[in-house]
Amino acid sequence: MSFSERSRSLPASPIRRLEPFAEETRARGIRIYPLHIGQPDIETPGLFFESLRKFSSRTLAYGRSHGELGLIDKIVEYYGKIGIPLERENILVTNGGSEALNFAVNIACDPGDSILVPEPFYPAYAAFASLATAGIIPVTTRAEDGFHLPPGNEINKLIKPSTRAILLSHPGNPTGVVYTKKEIETITDLAVEHDLLLIADEVYREFVYMDEPYLSFGKVDRLRDRLVIVDSVSKRYSACGARIGCLVSRNREFMSLALKHCQSRGSSPTLEQVGAAALYETPDSYLEAVNQEYRKRRDILFDGLNGIPGIICKKPEGAFYIMAKLPVDDAEKFIIWMLQEFAVNGETVMASPAEGFYATPGLGKSEIRMAYVLNEEDLKKAVGILANGISAYPGKTL
Amino acid sequence: MSFSERSRSLPASPIRRLEPFAEETRARGIRIYPLHIGQPDIETPGLFFESLRKFSSRTLAYGRSHGELGLIDKIVEYYGKIGIPLERENILVTNGGSEALNFAVNIACDPGDSILVPEPFYPAYAAFASLATAGIIPVTTRAEDGFHLPPGNEINKLIKPSTRAILLSHPGNPTGVVYTKKEIETITDLAVEHDLLLIADEVYREFVYMDEPYLSFGKVDRLRDRLVIVDSVSKRYSACGARIGCLVSRNREFMSLALKHCQSRGSSPTLEQVGAAALYETPDSYLEAVNQEYRKRRDILFDGLNGIPGIICKKPEGAFYIMAKLPVDDAEKFIIWMLQEFAVNGETVMASPAEGFYATPGLGKSEIRMAYVLNEEDLKKAVGILANGISAYPGKTL
Numbered sequence: 077m078s079f080s081e082r083s084r085s086l087p088a089s090p091i092r093r094l095e096p097f098a099e100e101t102r103a104r105g106i107r108i109y110p111l112h113i114g115q116p117d118i119e120t121p122g123l124f125f126e127s128l129r130k131f132s133s134r135t136l137a138y139g140r141s142h143g144e145l146g147l148i149d150k151i152v153e154y155y156g157k158i159g160i161p162l163e164r165e166n167i168l169v170t171n172g173g174s175e176a177l178n179f180a181v182n183i184a185c186d187p188g189d190s191i192l193v194p195e196p197f198y199p200a201y202a203a204f205a206s207l208a209t210a211g212i213i214p215v216t217t218r219a220e221d222g223f224h225l226p227p228g229n230e231i232n233k234l235i236k237p238s239t240r241a242i243l244l245s246h247p248g249n250p251t252g253v254v255y256t257k258k259e260i261e262t263i264t265d266l267a268v269e270h271d272l273l274l275i276a277d278e279v280y281r282e283f284v285y286m287d288e289p290y291l292s293f294g295k296v297d298r299l300r301d302r303l304v305i306v307d308s309v310s311k312r313y314s315a316c317g318a319r320i321g322c323l324v325s326r327n328r329e330f331m332s333l334a335l336k337h338c339q340s341r342g343s344s345p346t347l348e349q350v351g352a353a354a355l356y357e358t359p360d361s362y363l364e365a366v367n368q369e370y371r372k373r374r375d376i377l378f379d380g381l382n383g384i385p386g387i388i389c390k391k392p393e394g395a396f397y398i399m400a401k402l403p404v405d406d407a408e409k410f411i412i413w414m415l416q417e418f419a420v421n422g423e424t425v426m427a428s429p430a431e432g433f434y435a436t437p438g439l440g441k442s443e444i445r446m447a448y449v450l451n452e453e454d455l456k457k458a459v460g461i462l463a464n465g466i467s468a469y470p471g472k473t474l
Numbered sequence: 475m476s477f478s479e480r481s482r483s484l485p486a487s488p489i490r491r492l493e494p495f496a497e498e499t500r501a502r503g504i505r506i507y508p509l510h511i512g513q514p515d516i517e518t519p520g521l522f523f524e525s526l527r528k529f530s531s532r533t534l535a536y537g538r539s540h541g542e543l544g545l546i547d548k549i550v551e552y553y554g555k556i557g558i559p560l561e562r563e564n565i566l567v568t569n570g571g572s573e574a575l576n577f578a579v580n581i582a583c584d585p586g587d588s589i590l591v592p593e594p595f596y597p598a599y600a601a602f603a604s605l606a607t608a609g610i611i612p613v614t615t616r617a618e619d620g621f622h623l624p625p626g627n628e629i630n631k632l633i634k635p636s637t638r639a640i641l642l643s644h645p646g647n648p649t650g651v652v653y654t655k656k657e658i659e660t661i662t663d664l665a666v667e668h669d670l671l672l673i674a675d676e677v678y679r680e681f682v683y684m685d686e687p688y689l690s691f692g693k694v695d696r697l698r699d700r701l702v703i704v705d706s707v708s709k710r711y712s713a714c715g716a717r718i719g720c721l722v723s724r725n726r727e728f729m730s731l732a733l734k735h736c737q738s739r740g741s742s743p744t745l746e747q748v749g750a751a752a753l754y755e756t757p758d759s760y761l762e763a764v765n766q767e768y769r770k771r772r773d774i775l776f777d778g779l780n781g782i783p784g785i786i787c788k789k790p791e792g793a794f795y796i797m798a799k800l801p802v803d804d805a806e807k808f809i810i811w812m813l814q815e816f817a818v819n820g821e822t823v824m825a826s827p828a829e830g831f832y833a834t835p836g837l838g839k840s841e842i843r844m845a846y847v848l849n850e851e852d853l854k855k856a857v858g859i860l861a862n863g864i865s866a867y868p869g870k871t872l
Contacts, residue, residue, distance in 0.1 A: 080584040089539070089737035115536050116533070272475070314534070319743040337481070339487035339490045340572070347745065
């Protein structure tokens with residue numbers, strides 16, 4: 077009895093696959109500062125929990141495959157407020173942004189097709205491409221350039237006849253990049269010229285730390301019919317555990333195919349949708365305060381990293397991650413060593429090894445992704461421990 | 475811009491795709507008795523909602539990709555009580571039984587592989603096979619035989635070199651069949667002889683209305699390493715909207731592949747797992763009372779159907795569905811007609827057209843699946859309206 081090659085070649089999550097090492101470390105009584113996963117310590121707005129307490133139905137029934145209308149209407153309202161007018165039919169509720177991504181890649185690609193993805197990218201993109209037996213064509217971006225895109229003519233050369241879509245996160249996970257107006261035009265030109273679908277993962281939309289306003293792909297008129305936005309309440313409202321996301325598109329054919337995917341799994345969880353609908357009533361002041369908090373954390377983490385000899389990183393403009401190149405032989409080995417062999421006063425740090433964030437072999441081997449999802453004090457301690465760890469690590473390359 | 479053939483050929487759910495017609499009908503003020511979907515009106519045990527009220531964490535965080543240990547331990551305990559000893563590592567929590575099925579089929583099959591499935595079957599099986607670009611080899615069973623299996627040598631002839639797994643539900647959805655000990659041995663022989671994985675969807679395990687005890691495939695020693703059980707709290711505890719299921723297997727390789735699938739989508743919703751863990755503390759008296767209630771409903775629906783001229787159906791032994799052959803030209807047309815054109819005192823009935831429950835072309839065209847998930851009084855009314863509808867329907871074949 078053998079199992080599918082597709083499942084065997086499915087990449088394990090670099091964010092989650094070191095979790096067993098961490099469980100052992102915790103079992104030894106060591107405290108771990110978790111920089112490896114985008115799990116904020118920010119409080120979920122209380123509206124979520126209050127709305128569940130008010131839920132009065134005595135049978136917890138299936139919802140609509142499209143998603144509950146109460147939630148969909150709130151999402152429509154939210155998009156209206158940010159200047160993207162939508163109708164109910166433009167939205168399908170999903171089990172987190174993850175399921176939305178999975179459906180979008182599956183709808184874009186048949187086996188052997190390919191998608192163009194700026195690398196480093198969120199590793200689930202590679203997993204969902206792999207499940208769709210589709211290839212990733214990486215557009216390599218570099219820490220030295222703040223992970224901004226190469227010129228359009230260079231990207232243009234990468235596109236193949238098999239290419240069906242461009243997939244990117246904006247603001248970028250793990251890079252923190254926020255694209256310039258010119259970059260957004262370049263991507264739009266490429267999508268239009270090559271007749272590609274653009275899948276824009278905008279779950280970090282509220283986490284931008286620049287003076288210029290953030291430009292959603294949803295506002296680009298020329299993309300109107302070829303755009304799919306992946307969205308989620310996870311990061312916006314610090315509600316990752318609700319697993320409520322959505323697909324947003326004005327392309328009717330795409331949405332009718334996506335609805336079949338939604339039907340195949342029944343519905344998203346009913347109560348979580350009730351809670352998510354309530355989250356959209358959170359006052360803007362919450363999002364503004366959270367934005368300020370992350371901006372402060374970014375500065376703390378970035379300044380701390382800058383003080384460590386041999387580290388290369390640029391100040392990210394959005395999201396809540398920093399990618400950094402470490403002066404070590406192998407970032408994964410280093411992180412496992414930090415978990416197994418190193419501690420300062422019974423405390424250590426966990427980050428994500430970044431090799432799995434790249435499709436180009438060999439890239440990212442000495443890089444890590446860190447999420448600045450801890451409070452100021454913990455973040456300072458974590459950077460200090462990281463600095464000590466690098467200094468003590470036997471595989472240092474500096 | 476064109477979309478994937480895989481998504482375009484994905485079958486729409488016959489259970490859910492008539493929902494837009496039903497929404498129009500309800501908008502006209504007509505009450506619909508919903509026999510089309512396995513959504514019980516039974517109350518969810520209050521423990522579910524109570525446990526959520528006690529949830530004290532102020533941040534709704536991601537859970538473990540494996541599933542929360544609190545829930546996994548309850549599932550281990552439950553299986554121990556029904557005579558199937560398991561360890562934590564034999565369980566992965568999923569987004570409903572649906573996700574468990576999707577993962578299992580994907581792990582079993584590469585493109586071009588096939589799975590053997592008794593038909594009629596739960597339509598999501600066809601959807602997940604289609605997503606995995608795998609074929610279904612149907613083992614046709616008939617209402618006249620109570621949907622019991624043909625002899626082993628006939629099934630044996632259907633198995634191809636590309637066949638990787640047998641997938642079945644037991645008790646059967648939509649058939650209500652409960653396999654005899656001999657049938658279970660036949661399936662076991664086939665799995666062992668042809669080195670196949672057996673994916674047993676046992677979500678209706680508690681809904682058996684026979685005197686002989688129900689035999690789970692989990693108790694068959696010879697299947698030990700080649701068995702995957704798909705399970706869920708949806709039907710057991712009338713908590714379909716929680717979307718919490720699980721994969722159960724002692725095959726380590728299968729489970730390590732399944733964990734990668736679980737990691738790719740992060741985790742199942744945190745609060746729903748808290749609630750599901752509480753459900754497993756429901757006293758056995760709840761399940762016994764629910765079993766008695768469904769048994770009564772089965773008898774009411776079956777007796778009612780038996781009184782309608784030209785209907786063919788046999789009394790089901792388990793689950794909460796009845797498949798019936800109607801004296802109509804086309805069951806889907808008939809159901810749409812019932813929604814659009816027919817009503818008795820402002821009330822009508824909805825069922826699922828059964829063609830999508832078959833892989834063999836042409837089968838099931840005049841059949842419907844009904845779920846006896848309504849209370850006694852409503853069920854009696856629903857059968858009465860159905861009888862009147864059949865009598866008034868212009869496409870009658872009797």
